Amino acid sequence: MxxxxxxxxxxxxxxxxxxxxxxxxxxxxxxxxxxxxxxxxxxxxxxxxxxxxxxxxxxxxxxxxxxxxxxxxxxxxxxGYDIIYEERDYLISYPNKNGEPCGYGFxxxxxxxxxxxxxxxxxxxxxxxxxxxxxxxxxxxxxxxxxxxxxxxxxxxxxxxxxxxxxxxxxxxxxxxxxxxKKVNGYFLGLLLKNCELPFANHGHLVMGDHPPMVIYPVTSNAWRVLIDFKGEKPPRLGKDFKKFLLEEFEDAIPLIARSAFYEAVEQGKFKTFPNHxxxxxxxxxxxxxxxxxxxxxxxxxxxxxxxxxxxxxxxxxxxxxxxxxxxxxxxxxxxxxxxxxxxxLGTQTTNILADGLYGVVYNPDLRKAFFEYVSRGDKYAEETCSILAGLNKDKKLLLNHFIAMARYGTQLKVSSEKSGVVVTESLTMVKDAVGIITPLLLSEKPDRGNKLMLEALNRII
Ligand SMILES: Cc1cc2nc3c(=O)[nH]c(=O)nc-3n(C[C@H](O)[C@H](O)[C@H](O)COP(=O)(O)OP(=O)(O)OC[C@H]3O[C@@H](n4cnc5c(N)ncnc54)[C@H](O)[C@@H]3O)c2cc1C
Structure with a gap:
């Protein structure tokens, strides 16, 4: 040596x-x-x-x-992103009023x-x-x-x-x-959709529904990356029935205009997986x-x-x-x-909290719906949420306010759509679930006075 x-x-x-x-x-x-x-x-x-x-x-x-x-x-x-929820979608744009940059896929x-x-x-x-x-x-x-x-x-x-x-x-x-x-939440399975369009060019697509979530974004001028989440500590088994499983499970969730590219990608079978920590x-x-x-x-x-x-x-x-x-x-x-x-x-906590918070939301049917309805209201509900997602706005209090307001909005929608005792109980569970998702995330970021006050406020909510 x-x-x-x-x-x-x-x-x-x-x-x-x-x-x-x-x-x-x-x-x-x-x-x-x-x-x-x-x-x-x-x-x-x-x-x-x-x-x-x-x-x-x-x-x-x-x-x-x-x-x-x-x-x-x-x-x-x-x-920005097209948020796709079941049969509906809503386009949210990154802030660009003050010369903020766009994002890039590559x-x-x-x-x-x-x-x-x-x-x-x-x-x-x-x-x-x-x-x-x-x-x-x-x-x-x-x-x-x-x-x-x-x-x-x-x-x-x-x-x-x-x-x-x-x-x-x-x-x-x-x-x-x-x-x-370190905890493995699950695995992303990646495949490439080639030479196709998606509902919105130059946008990410977050696809949520009664299936594991997936994200799709452009990585070159003729290819889109699809990442599909597989929850759990073990990677998906890419055995002989895997292609069939993928088609059965995700075909309907892929936007129609990209479906034939999806069939081709599945047929080619060039899958890659990576653990999500x-x-x-x-x-x-x-x-x-x-x-x-x-x-x-x-x-x-x-x-x-x-x-x-x-x-x-x-x-x-x-x-x-x-x-x-x-x-x-x-x-x-x-x-x-x-x-x-x-x-x-100060530079990373909102990115961290939003990432794991949203991951919790997309797996909870009520909160997932509440999230979609909340951002679909447009205005600050979409703009401010998107500015945090973009990593441009680092206001932790704003993130927390939107998170709780989203669950409350979901509650209101549920209560106003059906008036029964069961619904009220379910709605309260929704806010409790949201607080349950966000509290450990706040706790694992560096504690400061702001965190303490927020946790006290959350405890008062539930
Ligand atoms: C599935 C998945 C999708 C993701 N998608 C996105 C995304 O779209 N956008 C985003 O912003 N982030 C994304 N991320 C996260 C992002 O990839 C990481 O945060 C980022 O790459 C971290 O950079 P890093 O330099 O820490 O690690 P890396 O970029 O992995 O670099 C580590 C380097 O260390 C080298 N190395 C390791 N061990 C040794 C050794 N013993 N000696 C010498 N060299 C060594 C490796 O070869 C490697 O080059 C994703 C993560 C996952 C798991």
């Missing part, structure tokens, strides 16, 4: 050139830092994750000066290769293709990593003032830097290291919020590190990391 020597420390060593790691490297390099990135596979990946970037994520790319990351990959602008691999191309071209970033096998810990501080590169037959230690662990959803190192309580952030402060991206925090991908959360974190962490005068000063670095952990929820 070769050893670069502890005295040859780079400013920052990043484990994983994924969405968060590669973007952080790009941003820190702009600040003049000396960086090493170790990535186990630099080839373009073919995945079903991270293919819709919400406007809030695009806004963060703009702030960092990286909007070119979506260039030349046939990325599709996305202007193939994740192509987008990531754009970011990697950028970092590979920076003179102060060294990108190594290799697998990190351990974090080096000396006197209770992380001082670097060991990586190996099978192709080159190399095993080497690299040392850094700050090691950023951003090795993604299946992280091997998160236990060292956090107390993870919930992982509240619970970092442990450790000198010399910081945890970032899906390694730190995950939410359900139904609302496509992961990359937006990651870019919020990248920008916040870089801004804190930019204020560190001397990267060799571990106390200053530690201060920047501490501040990041203590404040990051």
């Amino acid at each position: 070769s050893d670069n020597g502890i005295n040859n420390k780079v400013d920052a060593l990043i484990v994983g050139a994924g969405i968060a790691g590669a973007t952080l490297a790009a941003n820190l390099a702009k600040m003049g830092k000396n960086i090493v990135v170790v990535e186990k596979d630099l080839n373009e990946r073919d995945v079903i994750i991270g293919e819709l970037l919400q406007p809030g994520g695009v806004q963060k790319l703009q702030e960092m000066g990286f909007t070119s990351f979506v260039d030349n990959i046939d990325a599709q602008p996305v202007y 193939r994740n691999g192509a987008f990531l290769q754009n970011i990697r191309k950028y970092i590979l071209a920076q003179p102060n970033i060294r990108v190594i293709e290799g697998t990190v096998t351990q974090l080096i810990e000396e006197e209770k501080a992380i001082t670097g990593v060991t990586y190996n590169c099978r192709k080159m037959g190399i095993e080497e230690n690299i040392y850094a003032h700050l090691t950023v662990v951003t090795d993604g959803p299946l992280s091997n190192f998160r236990e060292k830097l956090s107390k993870p309580e 919930r992982l509240p952030a619970s970092p442990i402060k450790k000198s010399g290291a910081v945890l970032l991206g899906d390694a730190l925090n995950m939410r359900h991908p139904l609302t496509g919020g992961g990359m937006t959360a990651a870019f919020n974190d990248v920008l916040r962490l870089s801004d804190n590190l930019d204020k560190v005068a001397d990267f060799g000063n571990s106390r200053q670095i530690g201060g920047a990391v501490k501040k990041f952990y203590e404040t990051r929820h």
Whole structure:
């Protein structure tokens, strides 16, 4: 094994050139830092994750000066969502009154290769293709990593003032830097609809009904990604009857104009699955290291919020590190990391709460209907909800108000449609269910005074 020597420390060593790691490297390099990135596979990946970037994520790319990351990959602008509920639908648009950006749909691999191309071209970033096998810990501080590169037959230690662990959803190192309580909610099954239209071009489609939810959005000019949720801890079994099952279960839910493309995709059978996790952030402060991206925090991908959360974190962490005068000063670095952990929820909590909250709603028949009727009222009911979904509005109180108002509206509709004691009981259950969904989500975000007051208010409701 070769050893670069502890005295040859780079400013920052990043484990994983994924969405968060590669973007952080790009941003820190702009600040003049000396960086090493170790990535186990630099080839373009073919995945079903991270293919819709919400406007809030695009806004963060703009702030960092990286909007070119979506260039030349046939990325599709996305202007909002068509919410499809049983036989009806309602179009909600992202805010655009004050020059807010739109979202983008793209193939994740192509987008990531754009970011990697950028970092590979920076003179102060060294990108190594290799697998990190351990974090080096000396006197209770992380001082670097060991990586190996099978192709080159190399095993080497690299040392850094700050090691950023951003090795993604299946992280091997998160236990060292956090107390993870990771839960698999289910799996997304992904397939591609080719050369077809959907009810609204350049829009996401959320399809809800008496079937597991699915989302559909454009990823190139001639392909739409369909993600279908399979609840439970095990992936769907892609056995010989699976195609038949898919057709029976989902055919009617796919909008008519896209149905023949759906038949074709099912027939081709190029299915991919990926687990959907919930992982509240619970970092442990450790000198010399910081945890970032899906390694730190995950939410359900139904609302496509992961990359937006990651870019919020990248920008916040870089801004804190930019204020560190001397990267060799571990106390200053530690201060920047501490501040990041203590404040990051301000940029990510609404994205997290909405994602897992909406996931709870779509599986509850009454709340699902209430949600559709609520946003279909248009006006602020649609606009404000959509601004939170977009990742542009981070007002947690507003999110909570809409969540409870949605359940109450559902109650009113139910009571006014049928007047019986049973209905009143069911309606009360609806509000109770909504509170039951949102309370643990609020509790798992970083507690602040606002959270406490909200939880007290929720307790008064039920
Ligand atoms: C099914 C699904 C769909 C999703 N859809 C969306 C969406 O539409 N929009 C959205 O915003 N978010 C979406 N997400 C979430 C989004 O994909 C993630 O939040 C985002 O990719 C996280 O970025 P990351 O950098 O943490 O992880 P990744 O992008 O996965 O990067 C981790 C990197 O670390 C590397 N690595 C791992 N271990 C090692 C090691 N030991 N040594 C060296 N390198 C290593 C990996 O090769 C990889 O390149 C989805 C998630 C799922 C599960």
